[in-house]
Amino acid sequence: MSDAATTRRKIQVTVNGRQAEGEAEPRKLLSDFIREDLGLTGTHVGCEHGVCGACTVLLDGEPVRTCLMFAVQADGHDLLTVEGLAPGPDQLHPIQEAFWERHGLQCGFCTPGFLLTIKVYLAENPDPTEREVREALSGNLCRCTGYQNIVKATLRAAEILRSEPENADKASTKTTQRD
Amino acid sequence: MRAAVGTPIRRVEDERLLRGEGAYLDDLCPVGTLHAAFVRSVHAHARVVSVDATSSSIAPGVSLVLDGPQLEKLAQPLETRITAPGCRQVRHPHLVVDRARFVGEPVVLVVADDVYRARDAAELVEIDYDPLPAVTTVDTALADWAPVLHDQAPGNVLFERQVASDGEVDATFDAAPVTATVTMRHPRVTGLPIENRGALADWDARAQCLTVWSSTQSPHILRGALADSLDLPAESVRVIVPDVGGGFGTKAQIYPEEIIVAVAARYLGRPVKWAEDRQENLLAASHARDTRIVAEVAADREGTILAMRADIACAVGAYGAHPYGPMLEPMGTASMLPGPYAVPHYRFQTRGVATNASPEGAYRGVGMVVATLTHERLIDELARTLELDPADVRRRNLIPSASFPYATPTGHVYDSGAYAEALSRALARVSYDDLRAEQAERRSAGSQDCRHLGVGISCYVEYTGMGSRTFQTRGMLSVPGNEAAWVRLDLDGGLTAALSIPAIGQGLQTSLAQVLADEFQVPVAQVRVVQADTALTPEGSGAFGSRGAVAGAGALHAAADRLKERLLPLAAELLEAAPVDVEYGAGGMHLRGAPDRGVSLATLAMGIDDADREHAAGLSVSAAYDPPVATFASATHIAVVEVDVETGLVEIRRYVVVEDCGPIINPIIVEGQVHGATAQGIGGVLFEELIYDVGGQLITASLMDYLVPGATELPTIEIDHLETASPLTVGGYKGVGEGGTVGAPAAIANAIADALAPLGVTVSELPLSPERVRALVRERSHTAAPTTSHASTPAIMAGPHNAGHSLVRPS
Known part of the structure; x- marks a missing residue:
């Protein structure tokens, strides 16, 4: 392995609203950096080739597959992982609530990737049909649920988010934009 | 008392996971x-001439490189103790010693x-291979010219058995007015949990104790395997x-990698972890099915089944899996082929054939998937031959509820069920008659519509919740079959x-908490089920075979009784009464007949604390439970599909399950x-297929x-x-983990066959991908007669069959 690949570089990110800093070889995957160097093991690795979606996090608000990125590519960027989704220790995010209520998870391994994918999707499309939800989730694999209750949980999360006053304005604007 | 049981409470494990x-x-x-990586064989079959690890050993950060012969000095290969007739034992080294037998087999650690x-460093290991011819299918492995994978298994047959219920099978076929034949091949598939396999081992040199964390379904069986392989007493090995x-069954097997990391941890005196990647998982975690079957049914003109016979062969891969051996698919399929139907006479021949492929192991519905696929295809073929409705033929043959316990020709005893009721409900739910009317109308209209409507029914019965007698009968001596529960009264009165x-x-942490809460008549919040740890429970088998509810509830019931017994004298003392006058009631113990004069579990817990310092950490008990031979769950699935004959795409319009x-x-x-x-x-049935090329x-x-x-x-x-209760289990529970997988392939395959029936083609090979559906459609357009022969049909069954097609014999 050449020196260029193994010389460690400094990486600074904002993760879940906090500044964090680490060092990694340029070849180190972002997924491994998040798990090992940032200690955030809620981001799971299921395939290492960008198909299963378990390792999805938000980079500057957009979903990315961290097994397809190098940690150095995230330098200077803003990350949101599953650990940063809930507003606090006493409260869950509405998508997490909906997953719990509708039994949207079984083994839970793919769940973090779904939650973050759905967060972005519902911001873009706050009132989706079941078919639209299925299409939005088609890049994430789950082997336990047959997606039945993930779809239901997503529709339920959309409902909760629409009913929350702070989201209502946003929701109506988005709906208009969609058309 | 049922308070928590039966209620849809949300899961206790979820918040953490979310x-x-x-x-x-x-x-x-x-x-x-430290971290482990494996160098895996790039050849399907090859002699390992030499391994040169010189550069690898001195690479940065490397602390250990081991090849097969070196590892054998540190650990014994696993002995899979199987006493089943027709089963051949082969040697399965943890790392390849002289010959690699499948691509992905670990060669160097x-x-x-x-x-x-x-x-x-793994990339720096140089291995010199001498490639040998490889076989990956039943046909090639059984051919005269085939290389022999194991000296102990001439002809590559790892398992074979022929059984007849009696001597009248062939005579019944000869005399029967109608027979139907089905030839099926189920592809090689895998469970594919989204989390890959993995193990972490830590050796405590002072205590001479090994702790292994593994993503396994079978902690106690793994403990036994580690103890045997590393020559340690079982008590010195803890699996968490x-x-x-x-x-899904993939992690029910014990794998070489789990043993090897433990060997390395002991050798190095450091924790060693291996976390599999997806490519390794597809190459070297257990595969399943890869079964071809020719089966026949004989019936009278009303469609009543008179006899069945079958020839089954599975490509089981390079070794038998530990602890189940090479007979899971071949025997499971054969023994459940009669399904939920009354079959008076039955004979089968079944084989597990060694191939240069990853070893087969358990995968959800093992054996029963292909059994159900086959008996349901047979029923539909029989119905078509007789021009009867497939639902009617099922009704005529389903074992009636009044017949339980019902002994099948293969020795299973079905304990209870409501098979016909499940079928009726499912038919009503899909409005079956309306669907048939729609289908007839669309067909008679001579429409140019490229979409064809098909309806497929699948009725099945499955063994669940098996106890020790099942595994003894199967000859699987390394699978105990019983389970244990440990229950502690905590200092705050919780359990x-x-x-x-x-x-x-x-x-399981929720459903068994519900069971335990009801045992003690306390709220679920007062109960906590922690993850399996062999240090807490003395013995057990694991999470497989749809056994969790049955064996878990049984073990908890036994442990709860024991804990109550232990609490009784103390309660009597606190209540100033004789023990015989005290009984267990809601949330604690009270005077017999006076529920208001009692002590809660919290008081009892503190009482123990005050009365006897030895128990200050909380009173705990453990108890073992041996489930019945099996309890049989059942269901009907109905699939309604639209098959696009131009694109080959199958759209599932409706899917209904009535389960019991x-x-x-x-x-x-x-x-x-x-x-x-x-x-x-x-x-x-539609997508998945592990494909090996000819090499x-x-x-x-x-x-x-x-x-x-x-x-x-x-x-x-x-x-x-x-909800038909089992008379054999605590709470009447039956297992539910696998059923869906058992029922679905048959329902979809039947629905597609039904949709394509006007084309005169027969479904005989899965998965029914768009490509394969199009091939069926093309087959129709390229041949004049609807009864074509299939190039892929194996000639594994002697006898006068046109494989894949019904034979109507003159009466």
Whole structure:
């Protein structure tokens, strides 16, 4: 392995609203950096080739597959992982609530990737049909649920988010934009 | 008392998992952990001439490189103790010693301080192979010219058995007015949990104790394997199961990698971890099915079944899996082929054939998937031959509820069920008559519509909750079959329980908390079920065979009784009464007949604390439970499909399941199990196939090649429940983990066959991908007669069959 690949570089990110800093070889995957160097093991690795979606996090608000990125590519960027989704220790995010209520998870391994994918999707499309939800989730694999209750949980999360006053304005604007 | 049982409470494990606070195997990393990587065989079959690890050993960060002969000095190969007739024992080294038998078989272990460095060093290992001819199918493995994989198994037959219920099978066929034949091939598939396999081992040199964390379904069986292999007393080995990201049978086997990391940890005196990647998982985790079967049914003109016979052969891969050996698919398929029907005479021949492929192991619905696929295809072929409705032929043959217990020709005893009721409900739910009317109208209209409507029914029965007698009868001596529960009264009056059955995502920590809460008549919040740890429960088997509810509830019931017994004298003392005058009631003990004069569990816990300092840490008991031979769950699935004959795409318009797993502990969990299992069954019939090329290279070693269904590929699964209690189990529970996978392939295959029936083609090979459906359609357009022969039909059954087609004989 050449020196260029193994010389460690400094990486600074904002993760879940906090500044964090680490060092990694340029070849180190972002997924491994998040798990090992940032200690955030809620981001799971299921395939290492960008198909299963378990390792999805938000980079500057957009979903990315961290097994397809190098940690150095995230330098200077803003990350949101599953650990940063809930507003606090006493409260869950509405998508997490909906997953719990509708039994949207079984083994839970793919769940973090779904939650973050759905967060972005519902911001873009706050009132989706079941078919639209299925299409939005088609890049994430789950082997336990047959997606039945993930779809239901997503529709339920959309409902909760629409009913929350702070989201209502946003929701109506988005709906208009969609058309 | 049922208060918690039967209610759809949300799962206790979820909040942690939703916050990303689960602790799966690869999330564990004790200080000083080293990382393992494996060099795996790139050849399907090859002699290993030499291994040169010189450069690898001195690579940065490397602390250990071991090849097969070196490892053999540190650990014994596993002995899979099987006494089943017709089963041949073969040697399965942890690392290849002289001959690699499948692509992906581990050859060299590399341990380094970082997983990237371990993989770098693995690339530096130079192995000189002398390639040998490879065989990957039943046909080639059984051919005269085939290389022999194991000296102990001439002809590559690892398992074979022929059984007849009596001597009248052939005579019945000869005299029968009608017979139908089905030839099927189910592809090689795999469980594919989203979390890959993994193990972490730590050796305590001072105590001479080994601790292994493994993403396994079988902690006690793994403990036994580690103890045997490393020559340690079982008491010196502790296996802890962390959160598990799905198992589906894939993690029910004991794998060489789990043993090897333990060897390395003991050798190095440091924790050693191996976390599998997806390519390794597809190459070297257990595969399943790869079965071809020719089966025949004989019937009278009304469609009453008179006899069945079958020839089954499975390509079981390079070795028998530990601890089940090579007979899971071949024997499971053969023994359940009669299904939920009354079959007076039955004969089968079945074989497990060694091939240069990853060893087969358990995968959801093992054996029963192909059995159900076959008996349901047979019923439909029989109905078509007789021009009867397939639902009517089923009704005529389903074992009536009044017949239980019912002994099948293969020796199973079905304990209870309501098979006909499940069928009726499912038919009503899909408005079956309306569908047939729609189908007739669309067909008679001579429409040019490229979409063809098909309806497929699948009725099945499955063994669940098996106890020790089943595994003894099967000759699987390394599978105890019983389970244990440990229950502790905590100082605050709560109850903590652990079971020998690990939670693997199936919701066991909730459903068994519901069972335990009812045993003690306390709220579920007062009860906690912790993850499996062999240090807490003395013995057990694991989470497989749809045994969790049956064996878990049984073990908890036994432990609860024992704990209550232990509490009785203390309660009597606190109540100033004779023990005979005290009984257990809601949340504690009270004077017989006077529930208001009692002591709560919290008071009892403190009482123990005050009265006897020895018990200050909380009173705990453990108890073992041996489930019955088996309890039989059942269901009917109906699929309604639209097959586009121009594109080959199959759209599932409706999918209905009427299942019967006995009394339901938690409806949302049961439905979740049915959803996931059905999805895997649908994957197996429409998309999934592990393909080896002729040289034995796996050409589907990524998730871009091995296609599992996504959200857009699956329909809404509608579920209805029957709750026929088992007379044999605590609570009457039956298992539900596997059923969906058992039922779905038959329902979809029958629906597609029904849709294509006007073309005169027969479904005989899965998966029914668009490509394969188009091939069937083309076959029709290129041949004049509808009864074509199939090039892929194996000639494994002697006798006058036109494989894949019904034979109507003159009466």
